[in-house]
Amino acid sequence: MHRDTLFMLSPYAKVEDGHARYCPDCALVEGYLAFYPAVRTQLTVQHVGPVRPRAEIVALLGEENQGSPVLVLHPNSQPRELDAVQTANGQRFINDPKAICRYFALNLGGGLPL
Numbered sequence: 001m002h003r004d005t006l007f008m009l010s011p012y013a014k015v016e017d018g019h020a021r022y023c024p025d026c027a028l029v030e031g032y033l034a035f036y037p038a039v040r041t042q043l044t045v046q047h048v049g050p051v052r053p054r055a056e057i058v059a060l061l062g063e064e065n066q067g068s069p070v071l072v073l074h075p076n077s078q079p080r081e082l083d084a085v086q087t088a089n090g091q092r093f094i095n096d097p098k099a100i101c102r103y104f105a106l107n108l109g110g111g112l113p114l
Helices: 024-035 055-061 097-108
Strands: 004-009 043-048 070-072 086-088 091-094
Touching: 004 024, 024 097, 043 055, 055 070, 055 091, 091 097
Parallel strands: 004 043
Antiparallel strands: 004 070, 070 091, 086 091
């Protein structure tokens, strides 16, 4: 079975002032995965630190596309609705949190918003 890879910032990341910080866009995607845990089982979820460069993402998509959250599609993925899919370094990806959730709904069995 092929798996898409979802990169998100760690919700426990600490910055220079010592306070834990979270990414609101990543929180939206984490909330979706909490609503639909079966979707999470179909993904590889990798948390990365907040400090750039984010080597794991850069290695796949280049420096200009290291934002998070980002869903890197497996080469064999056949996504419905390709509007939000971008390409970099030969990799297809989605970097908009609402579009990522829509991808989950249309391709992995999650729900669509009301």
